[in-house]
Amino acid sequence: MRKITPVMLVLLLVASLMANIDITQLETTEVIEDTGARSGADAELVAITSPKETICEPTCRNELFVGQDTTFEVFIQNAGDTAITELGYKAQVWNADGNGNPLNLAKDSTGADLEWDNPDVICDDTTVCDDQSLASGDVFKGGKTMIQYGGGDATWSPTAGIYVVQIEVYSDEDVEATNDVQQVYVEVRDYLDIDVDITWDDGATVATGEGTKSFTITVELNGSSDFITHNLSMLIDVNGDLASATAEDGTDLLLSSLGSLVHSVNVGTGQAVDVYQNETDPTDKITEIRSVMSNNINNGVWEYKGSVLPDTSGEDAAYSIDVQLGGYSLYGQFESCQEVVVENATDAEGNDVSNTTTYSHFCEESFLRDDITNNNADEITGALTTFHDIRISMLTVNQGYNSDGTGIATYTVGSGEPGDLSVGTSYIDASVEHRGSSATELYDWNVTFTITNLDTSEVITEMVNECIQGVEPSYNHALLGTGAMAFNQGHACMMIEFDVGTYTIEANLVMEEKTTDQKLSNNQVSMQKEVRNNLPVISSLDLVTQGDLMLGMENMLEFEVSVFDADDVTGEGLTYTWVGGASSTPLAGCGGLGGIGRTCSTPVIQDFVTTFPVKVTVADAHGGSVTEELIIEIWNDAVASDTTTAGVTMDYSITYFSKAVFSIDVEDGDTTTCEGITLPDATGGELSGVYTPVAVIDYSPVTTYAANDVLAHSMDIMFDSGLGASSLWFTTNCKSATLTQLLADGATNSEEDSTMSVLSAVLSGPVLPAGQFLLIDAPLQSKDAPSASISGFSANAEYNGGISMNWGTTGTMLSDEKFSISVSNDADSDIFEIDLASDQFMYTYSDTAHGVSYTIDIAICNNDGLCSTPVGTATVVADKAVDGGAAAANVSVTVAGDMWTLKWDATGDDLSDVAVWHVCSQNRESFTAAEMPTNCVPTADAGTKTADVMMSTSPGQYTVYFVVVPVDALGNKAYAASNSASGADAPFFKENAGGTTDTNTTDGDDKESGELPGWTWGAIGGVVVIAFIAGAFILSRGGNEGEDKDWDY
DSSP, X not given: OTTHHHXXXXXXHHHHHXXXXXXXXXXXXXXXXXXXXXXXXXXXXXXXXXXXXXEESSSEESOEETTOOEEOEEEEEEOSSSOBOOEEEEEEEEEEOTTSOEEEEOBXXXXXXXXXXXXXXXXXXXXXXXXXXXXXXXXXXXXEEEOEETTEEOEEOOOSEEEEEEEEEEOTTOSOOXXXXXXXXXXXXXXXXXXXXXXXXXXXXXXXXXXXXXXXXXXXXXXXXXXXEEEEEEEEEEEEXXXXXXXXXXXXXHXXXXXXXXXXXXXXXXXXXXXXXXXXXXXXEEEEEEEEEETTSGGGEEEEEEEXXXXXXXXXXXXXXXXXXXXXXXXXXXXXXXXXXXXXXXXXXXXXXXXXXXXXXXXXXXXXXXXXXXXXXXXXXXESSOOOOEEEEEEEEEEOOOTTSOSOOXXXXXXXXOOOEESEEEEXXXXXXXXXXXXXXXXXXXXEEEEEETTTOOEEEEEXXXXXXXXXXXXXXXXXXXXXXXXXXXXXXXXXXXXXXEEEEEEEEEEOTTOOOSOGXXXXXXXXXXXXXXXXXXXXXXXXXXXXXBTTOSSXXXXXXXXXXXXXXXXXXXXXXXXXXXXXXXXXXXXXXXXXXXXXXXXXXXXXXXXXXXXXEEEOTTSOEEEEEEEEEEBEEEEEEEEOTTSOEEEEEEXXXXXXXXXXXXXXXXXXXXXXXXXXXXXXXXXXXXXXXXXXXXXXXXXXXOGGGEEEEEEEEEEEGGGOOOEEEEESOTTOGXXXXXXXXXXXXXXXXXXXXXXXXXXXXXXXXXXXXXEEOSOOBOOOOOSOEEEEEEEEXXXXXXXXXXXXXXXXXXXXXXXXXXXXXXXXXXXXXXXXXXXXXXXXXXXXXXXXEEEEEEEEEOTTSOBOSSOEEEXXXXXXXXXXXXXXXXXXXXXXXXXXXXXXXXESSOOXXXXXXXXXXXXXXXXXXXXXXXXXXXXXXXXXXXXXXXXOSSOEEEEEEEEXXXXXXXXXXXXXXXXXXXXXXXXXXXXXXXXXXXXXXSOTTOOOTTOXXXXXXXXXXXXXXXXXXXXXXXXXXXXXXXXXXXXXX
């Protein structure tokens, strides 16, 4: 058994060596890249359309004003392939740094977080959620939607600062979290607002009748914070049939506004104020008298009163008073106040240098308008009898529609309001109203819109008198006034497609039929707006094709892009262009307008191999475009072939990451160089026996590739079937089993040529290096351990230190298998080994020392040194002596008729090992312990300390010597001399039959003790003769007439 240990050590050594030698580099390195489209429900927050992102270039646009109610408008889409049945969203406002990075959640005036979290946007409970699902590919609410919270629009009233608005959608069903959040950078600033208003003191909308009509002009400071104006002025213009127009301060308003003149009035009180202050020199300042208006003066409200007297000389007198903001100045550190000082000097090396210093002084800056201009002017009208007037009360541009004009507006800006326009389909809407003195006086009307592109000088004009589609509520044309089929208010609209540029938008209201509009100045409203293009937003560009991409693959390369354009919600006006490769070659079969262009399906060609960038450019109808790039990896695919002179063909198929051509070279090798070689087995050991290849192929690749550059490779070796090869091996040194590797075991018939056979191998890792392929015809015999095993093994201590062993087997042993026994003890690991034939089932080992523990192992082994399990094992203590120092003492001999009776006492430290006592005797001569005779009488047990010894029946006279010794259970004796404390002797005397006495030193048989009498030899010879005759008789019967009989011998 101890032979197993060195065999295992050899196997471990070989395995360690194989682990450190790169033979065929068959390890697999696989990189899996997820390039497929999303699978499952995917809630995607495509864009935040309100608030718009603040952009400063350097003048800022899309700023918010302090206190301006701001809602959150988003575009949500299910970008997955299954419906969404649970959805929530959350809007947050974060304080931001100067670079637009969010810092922490902003707070409202109560200290609460500015956060609107609504988990119940989509759910299965109709009493909680308005929507129960969002189908794959659908847009929530069909387009843009307002974030809802607490039953209404989530609304933010901002304070001055810089913020990041973050909106997030969430769902337990969402499979892609990276597209759930969008952010926009927003700046909120204080604003100045000066409200100018004029009213008739009697509360009338239109003054009528004779007599003096008093009016009041009110100017109010309404900014987000307190501010102080210098020389704030308002302009008064009096027109019409008036006998007089006088201000409360006595000013003749008719005279001061005669013709094209207007009367300017300073608002506030005169005060001496600073109009200049040097930043660094407190004494350098200028103080002058200014008309000052502030929130500290009458709470920021200033009034100017007057009256008019209608002219009664004509049939009717019509008149009006218009007032508007004139201008104002502010005092502060403006850019116009800065002073740049350049000082020339010489540095320590004598070089001319200049130092520039900018000083921000305080000064006055003049302004003609405030931040909100739609309340900077007002008017009142009057007449003696009836004043005929209609006016445009509001001109707005509405945006956010689909390209065909359907949908609802999501962004509206009016004349006098800040804000740019976006390209795309828009509706221009003019709200009109009856402003005559008699509501029952009905007026027919129309509006002419004139839109001028100042960049291209293109002019679009359209006359309309109703608004059936586009602006809610829908309005069919009706007369203005109070009566049947008439309304006091109405509106007219037109649809227009804006492109990038600067536009003037004008609406001109006309009173039809014969009635004359007595106030034409309020019939025309215009505004100038910048129209900017919101570029399309590519939210994702995905490779739809699954799995590894390679040249020659059956499937097409498929891509899909997800795009959102705030100016073209449906995307039908977007144009897609797909290109690939370093030279941006158009991809065949890809591109186009609208939805058909969103996907790209193109075949893989040779030019695509290795790293292949794919770009998609999405262009809107207004010249704006964005490009997204996706880099993919495409493997080359090739089969390299070569044939040796002897007709052995090798096909090497490889999928690899290179544009280069892959080729190989094979030649016939010398088989004699690889005669009688050993081959490895699958466990790191060797196969049984030696082998000689029937063919050797010398192989070398033109180029090798590392494992990470090889996706898959395999080979086929085709050869004449007459070679009889059944296994294929690769080696870099055929004399070394550790440098040789099995590639294929089992040849198949060639489908192309019935006289040829094929050995095929699937490889992994890098390309095989230069080496040799070996074709082996002999069956591969593995070094397998025997199938039979030891059973029923036992080992026992025997007499005189012997160890007996017995065993059986389970299974059938082969002819070359044997029993291998090893014996060891603590002092020597292997003191004895022996191999026994397969038909031997017992063995005794006797070369032992008393009291030593021996371990016996037995196994069934073969000539390859492999052994089966289970094995037999046992531990036995050798026993050669009686332990405990047991001995006999006080031995006495007495005569009892024809026998002697011996008695004794037992002595020793431990008598437990004594099984019986032996009384040994010898006639005539005493003896030493070494000469102790074997003629002994045993006792029945250890407790019996007496024994009878028969006297000789032959006459004689001599002394008989005795010794009493202990014996253990195995038969081991404690030897002692006859003259020792365990010995005794006694005289013997017996006469002959004639009465004489034999006094010589022999007994009656004249034989020494232990010899056979002479007559016994004759008896023995007779028995042998009889046995011989009987055997011959039996054998002669057994062969009678060729019968096949079994005999019990």
